Amino acid sequence: MSEINLGTPAQNTWCPGCGNFAIMNAIKAVLTELSAEGVPLENIVLVSGIGCHAKIVDYLNVNSFYSIHGRATPAAEGIKLANPKIKVICFAGDGDAYGEGIEHLIFAAKRNIDITMIIHNNRVYGLTTGQYTPTSPTGFKGRSTPQGTKEPPINPLELMLASNASFLARGTSHGMELLKKIFKEAILHRGFSLVDVLQVCVTYFNMYEYYDKRVYEIKDHDAADYNQALQKVREWDYNADKPIALGVIYKKDAPVFEEKLTARDTAGREAKIRGILKTFI
Ligand SMILES: Cc1ncc(C[n+]2csc(CCOP(=O)(O)OP(=O)(O)O)c2C)c(N)n1
Ligand code: SF4
Ligand SMILES: [Mg+2]
Numbered sequence: 001m002s003e004i005n006l007g008t009p010a011q012n013t014w015c016p017g018c019g020n021f022a023i024m025n026a027i028k029a030v031l032t033e034l035s036a037e038g039v040p041l042e043n044i045v046l047v048s049g050i051g052c053h054a055k056i057v058d059y060l061n062v063n064s065f066y067s068i069h070g071r072a073t074p075a076a077e078g079i080k081l082a083n084p085k086i087k088v089i090c091f092a093g094d095g096d097a098y099g100e101g102i103e104h105l106i107f108a109a110k111r112n113i114d115i116t117m118i119i120h121n122n123r124v125y126g127l128t129t130g131q132y133t134p135t136s137p138t139g140f141k142g143r144s145t146p147q148g149t150k151e152p153p154i155n156p157l158e159l160m161l162a163s164n165a166s167f168l169a170r171g172t173s174h175g176m177e178l179l180k181k182i183f184k185e186a187i188l189h190r191g192f193s194l195v196d197v198l199q200v201c202v203t204y205f206n207m208y209e210y211y212d213k214r215v216y217e218i219k220d221h222d223a224a225d226y227n228q229a230l231q232k233v234r235e236w237d238y239n240a241d242k243p244i245a246l247g248v249i250y251k252k253d254a255p256v257f258e259e260k261l262t263a264r265d266t267a268g269r270e271a272k273i274r275g276i277l278k279t280f281i
Contacts, residue, residue: 004032004035004041006028006031006032006060006061007059007061008058008059008060008061010055010058012055013055014055015202015203016202017202018052018199018200018202018203019120019122019172019173019174019197019198019199019200019201019202020052020053020055020056020120020173020199021173022173022175022179022199023053023056023091023118023120023173023179023197023199024056024059024060025176026176026180026183027056027118028060029180030180030183031044031060031062034184034187041062042063043085043086043087044062044086044087044089045062045063045064045065045079045086045087045088045089046060046062046064046065046089046090047064047065047067047072047075047079047088047089047090047091048064048066048067048072048090048092049068049069049070049071049072049092049093049096049097050066050067050068050069050093050096050127051093051095051096051120051125051127052122052126052127052201053091053092053096053122053126053199054066054072054091054093054096056091057091069095069100069101070096070099070100070101070104071101071104072090072091072092072096072101073090073092073097073101073104073105073115073117074101075090076090076108076117077104077113077115080113080115080258081113081258081261082269082273084114084258084259087116087187088114088115088116089115089116089118089187090115090116090117090118091118091120092119092120093119093120093121093125093126093133094119094120094121094122094123094124094133094134094135095124095125095131095133095134097117098119098121098133098134098135098154098156105117105160105163105194106159106163109163109164109165109192109194110163110164111192111257112164112165112191112192112254112255112256112257113191113192113256113258114190114191114256114257114258115193116183116186116187116193116195117192117193117194117195118183118186118195118197119156119194119195119196119197120199121135121156121196121197121198121199122200122201122204122205123135123136123137123140123153123198123205123207123238124140124142124201124205126201126203126204129143129204130142130143130203130204130205131143131144131145132144132145132149134153134154134156135153135154135156135238136149136153136205137149137152137153137238138150138151138152138153138239140205142204152237152239153238153239154238155233155234155237155238156196156238157170157196157233157249158230158233158234158237160194161226161230161233161250164192164254165192165193165194165250166189166191166192166193166250166251166252166253166254167185167186167189167191167192167193167194167248167250167252168193168194168229168233168248168249168250168251169182169185169186169193169194169195169196169247169248169249170195170196170197170198170244170245170246170247170249171183171195171196171197171198171246171247172198172199172200172211172215173197173200174200174208174211174215175215178217178246178247179197182247182248183195185248185251189251190253191252191254191256198211198215198244211244214236214241214243215243215244215245216243216245216246217245217246217247218232218245218246218249221249223248223249223250223251224251226250226252229249229250232245232249233250
């Protein structure tokens, strides 16, 4: 495979040992593979929210849009709708996508827009130094909850399944090979795909040992079967001490949103985009 340089001169400021490195290395490997297989990298746009995870777009030499906290999903949707030929890969934090931006995520899944969401789910606000997020376990002690959180976490995969997502998977930052496989499948999937990555934040919530003891790769599972998928996502609720399934949990073929748009829906789209761009360039 011919070597392409996906790195940038930006100084990396992630903590040594941060799980974001595994996500970045896995995506670099997948983009290199896709490019070798004929997918032009200029047809890929990366989007990120705000948080430690978001810096990934600074470190990858691919067209990208650094959006704002809680609004990574609509930015990704806007890019897809402006030019449906583009593959949009969106990196978002758990605070970003499952907290402030949760409504956008639900509606993106509902309409089955063809974007890939990679969630760096470290179960903590990393950049703002350790507050609890919607996926922090009950009792999590952080900056904003010194006595421990009183609420249970949400189960984002169960929520996404109920919201009509057409591809759902889970990986960890301690399993590069699986991560690469899942990322590639998610990116090639036509429709809304989401990969929940249990990305370890070594500084504010170091879960390496906890995950290493509990994760297993899914086998003998029919990802096309909604009920089996529901059973799989309910096996671990992000709280209880249970085995944690990794791999592709759900996958279905369904019409994508952008294909349903008629000529009337998209009339004048290009002129409008050019008009908006003129105000920036
Ligand atoms: C609209 C808005 N709300 C809040 C913030 C403050 N803020 C910046 S990063 C962040 C938390 C990031 O957490 P997460 O999305 O989990 O990403 P991580 O740093 O863990 O990768 C918050 C609350 C902001 N910059 N903008
Ligand atoms: S604070 Fe946590 S998530 Fe942020 S760079 Fe450091 S280890 Fe990674
Ligand atoms: Mg986070």
